[in-house]
Amino acid sequence: MDNVFINDSDDEFEDENPEDRNLWRLAKRYIRNWENPIEFFEDIPFRKRYRFSKRAVIEILLPLVNAQLRRLDNRGLPISPLMQLLVTLRFYATSSFQIVNGDLRGFSQATVSRIIVRVSRIIASHLSEYINFFTEEKRRSNKNKFYEIANFPSIIGCIDCTHIRIANPGRNYGEVFRNRKDVVSGSQREILDIVVRHPGSTHDAVIFDRSGLRCRFDLGRLDGILLADSGYACRSYLLTPVLRPETDAEVRYNTAHKKTRIIVEQLFGCWKRRFPCLYYGLRTKLSTSVVIICATAVLHNMCIKCNLGEVIEEVFNEPIIENIVNREQDGIGLVHRNAFILRHFS
Template identity: 45%
Template structure:
């Protein structure tokens, strides 16, 4: 090449040296431990909650195309490692643990990966978190649990702890137990799959208020979803949402309550298993509120994938039994039409 001066040549040499330095410090694939080779099948599953085969053949194809985004910041983290980083976070709830497991991945990088992967799994919610098309089969399965007819789901709320979000509305997220949380509404089926989730309400919002404002309630009122939900006494009794009798006076009412407790226990078990598979839901999530909601929904999607592949049966026993004490509150929102329907329902079936 032709250089007009010695200074131009020196500048060219220095520029090439700087380029080589930048290339030598780029992250490449060998900077990471390869979990597929490093861990045994059991060790891999205990860390990432899925088998190697399901991660490669089921989970990765769901989001791979969206993660194959080339940036101008050197070599990006490969999609498979981004997926594993997110799965490790869901199963630990700690950025530091992930940083230790995968060397040369900074905590800010982990945070960005968790945010991105969680959002992509949220986009799959309508595919994986939904009521089955054949509700008659669901009613039969629920009936086999406690001889309670017409049930298509059990509903309950659960609090996901978060750090103080700050700002002028922070106290809205403080729940009745005095810690900050997201109050998440869950509807589950007889096989402990999640059929519906609302994961964006502050901890101070009551369970019944969440349901009253939900899309699910409107669908049930319009007959789009045909069946009955079972909820605890914190909900208002409706024709499509039956609650326990607070003070049973007849044998029929006592039988109704026993069947109600036994059948509704599925939602308590679902929440327990869900949180046990993904411990991040039991810790104070330190992500921003939007990402926190995405993490909650993403884990519900992954949980249903777990259930559909039968890989969590061994941890279903979480201490709940069919005699779980009924959660009776004095804040039941009474509905005259709903109470009348419940009375006739008990007379007819119990």
């Protein structure tokens, strides 16, 4: 026998008051009512967890991403731009698993992954604004500040590579695509140029040879000198140390070179200390890792430009690797270097 619905009431179902029906309807559960870290943490604990002060997050970082993250309606209970920014900063500051990062805020791992990619792309899109050789006035300022370190003239930057651990991409890239990033440092440990596209198996000098920075020097669009270790080819605009100094002038040159070039190693330590995800490694896919590295580079320069201070509670020992092979022993670059030593260090 088929089930038959019998309405014993005098009133028809269609005549019910819609407001009465809302009384027995289950209320929607809002699972994202977690505490706001801006209100929950004091200033110092907040900065330890997010690497920026509350004021910097609200006044500097949030306007950078707010326009592209803001939703015009509340459909689907969207995560606020502020919370997306904080989730991404927390990932940069801890390099924890995304599922753990999500559990702290009540988000799924997939949601955290999408947030990190989305926010990192927005921040990395400002790369040309915050990472460049600036104006002629800025380069002149860099020369003066570098000269104050060890009396080494005409220096506008120091160049070197650093390793950033990444997840094994697998397939044909497993062995070759180990990580290496080419970076040029300014006198305030800011990043002036960065190349992220080469695998770690690529030699430092090859990365520089294929960079746009070398083209600008070769075309005469940049004036000044870069300092590099012996893994790079000596050029008129890129000076390397003397491998076997024989004269007092060469010893003085090497001493000044080492004292000045150490600033790029300090940059790597400061950068990775501020964003430990670069030190402990990235477990994201290759394209996302590149975006994250660029985004943290932008944030690092932003900290220096806005004088936001450094994170000092953790110390990472960035290994200093001295390459001892000079790739251009008899080239014109060495002739220029010898003349430079005679002119400035004799």
